[in-house]
Amino acid sequence: MTRITYESYEQQITQNSTVWIVIPAYNEEATIGQILHDLCQKNYSVLVIDDCSTDKTKSIAMQFPIVVLKHAINLGQGAALETGFNYVLNYTQAKYIVSFDSDGQHNIDEIQSIINPLVSGTYDVVLGSRFLKPISNTIKINGMPAIKFLTLKIGVFFTRITTRLKVTDTHNGFRAFTRVALRKIHITQNRMAHGSEILMQIARNKLVYCEVPVDVKYTEYSRKKGQSVLNSLNILWDLIFGREE
Amino acid sequence: MNFFQVTITLLIIILLVSISRSRVIILERFFYILVSLVGLYFIFFPESASVIAKLVGIGRGADLVFYLFILFTWFWFSSSSIKMRRTERKITDIVRAMAIENPLRLSKPAKDDEKKTNVQPNC
Numbered sequence: 407m408t409r410i411t412y413e414s415y416e417q418q419i420t421q422n423s424t425v426w427i428v429i430p431a432y433n434e435e436a437t438i439g440q441i442l443h444d445l446c447q448k449n450y451s452v453l454v455i456d457d458c459s460t461d462k463t464k465s466i467a468m469q470f471p472i473v474v475l476k477h478a479i480n481l482g483q484g485a486a487l488e489t490g491f492n493y494v495l496n497y498t499q500a501k502y503i504v505s506f507d508s509d510g511q512h513n514i515d516e517i518q519s520i521i522n523p524l525v526s527g528t529y530d531v532v533l534g535s536r537f538l539k540p541i542s543n544t545i546k547i548n549g550m551p552a553i554k555f556l557t558l559k560i561g562v563f564f565t566r567i568t569t570r571l572k573v574t575d576t577h578n579g580f581r582a583f584t585r586v587a588l589r590k591i592h593i594t595q596n597r598m599a600h601g602s603e604i605l606m607q608i609a610r611n612k613l614v615y616c617e618v619p620v621d622v623k624y625t626e627y628s629r630k631k632g633q634s635v636l637n638s639l640n641i642l643w644d645l646i647f648g649r650e651e
Numbered sequence: 652m653n654f655f656q657v658t659i660t661l662l663i664i665i666l667l668v669s670i671s672r673s674r675v676i677i678l679e680r681f682f683y684i685l686v687s688l689v690g691l692y693f694i695f696f697p698e699s700a701s702v703i704a705k706l707v708g709i710g711r712g713a714d715l716v717f718y719l720f721i722l723f724t725w726f727w728f729s730s731s732s733i734k735m736r737r738t739e740r741k742i743t744d745i746v747r748a749m750a751i752e753n754p755l756r757l758s759k760p761a762k763d764d765e766k767k768t769n770v771q772p773n774c
Contacts, residue, residue: 455750464755474755477746489747493754596743 423451425521426500430486431508432457435466438508442470445514453494454508455486463508483579484600488593495588503588507579513621520582523616530587531608531615533573534580538619565602569609573617577601580620587613679730686723690716 427450431438438454445452452472456464458480467474475489487505494500502524506512516534523529558577565576581604583591590611595603608615693700693716700712709715 468755475750476753476755477750479742479746481743481746485743485747489750492747493751497751497754594740596739 424499424501425504425517426451426453426494426498426502427504427506427517428453428455428487428490428494429506429508430455430457430483430490431459431463431467432480432483432486433459433461433463434508435459435462437510438463439466439469441506441508441510441514442467442472446470446472448514450517451498451500453490455490457481457483457486482596482600483598484593484603485596487600491588491591491593495585501585502582503585504582505579510625511622512580513623516580516618516620520580520618520620523618524582524584528614529616530584530613532582533575533615533617534578534620535573535575535617536578536620536622537574538617561602565605568602569606571605571609571615573605575617576605578620578622580622587611689719 427445429438429441429452431454442452442454452470454467454472454474456467456474456476458477464474464476473493475493477486477489490505491503494503502521504517504520506517512534520532520534523532558575561576562574565571565573579601590613591604591607593600593603693712697712700715702712704710704712704715707715709718
């Protein structure tokens with residue numbers, strides 16, 4: 407863990423910043439320090455939602471000039487994201503909101519490229535896709551196991567049928583929204599089905615979206631925490647039987 | 652399947668669905684009392700079950716009671732699931748409100764001359 411000094415950062419919490427990075431986190435003490443360090447160096451406004459972690463995630467996050475929210479009980483990534491969106495929409499001047507993972511899978515340098523389509527005014531939502539980059543010939547793509555690749559592709563197929571959205575990567579937490587678009591999205595799936603729910607709401611609200619290629623790093627660490635095939639079945643169940651009346 | 656069976660089934664389904672959606676608890680309690688009374692009646696007068704069963708086209712009175720029980724159980728199960736989802740929703744709203752109303756902020760960094768060179772993380 408690199409030692410952090412206050413002098414490293416020139417940023418203070420600027421409530422009138424137009425770009426906010428929303429990071430749901432659960433037990434990510436190993437990776438979140440570095441991510442927040444890099445984000446603060448680039449003067450991004452950051453919101454971390456600690457989903458009742460049992461490790462040092464919260465205390466690490468609190469060392470940085472960012473806003474930290476804490477859930478009193480563990481609700482799930484979807485719930486943490488919705489809490490973050492709620493806060494950003496009601497308590498900041500954010501015009502562009504980016505969701506970002508806390509496990510080190512996403513690349514901070516690509517935040518600018520995911521915001522650009524929003525700034526141009528043509529798009530409401532930008533979705534990161536790991537499948538837009540040219541695929542190598544080997545079975546492992548960027549270190550992703552073949553089984554995960556297949557599961558994701560099936561997820562894409564299922565989403566295309568249910569939402570009629572031509573999306574190449576349906577479960578990528580790297581997304582960007584305009585304020586106006588985000589107001590129309592309400593995540594009710596607390597656990598991992600929120601990805602598909604977001605896409606369904608994009609389709610239902612007829613939001614203008616585009617995809618940009620992003621790098622998703624698969625390390626040993628993130629692979630352990632990643633979604634298993636079983637989890638994908640759980641998501642399917644949640645989406646079919648989990649709807650409120 | 653005869654006309655009687657179809658209409659009775661539809662009526663029961665409509666009744667069950669509307670009761671499960673109804674937020675009026677008294678309606679549910681009334682329904683449970685009714686079901687218990689009907690069950691009691693069939694226990695004391697088992698022949699009546701056979702009579703009704705023949706009317707609706709089911710073989711035996713016991714079969715009728717069994718089918719009614721299945722319907723009742725299914726209704727009770729879905730009603731409980733709906734209530735549980737509502738409760739989960741409420742819990743989520745509470746936790747969310749608590750999180751948003753109590754953001755954990757860092758105090759602003761001290762002025763230049765008051766700053767320490769290396770601040771130890773307070774884990």
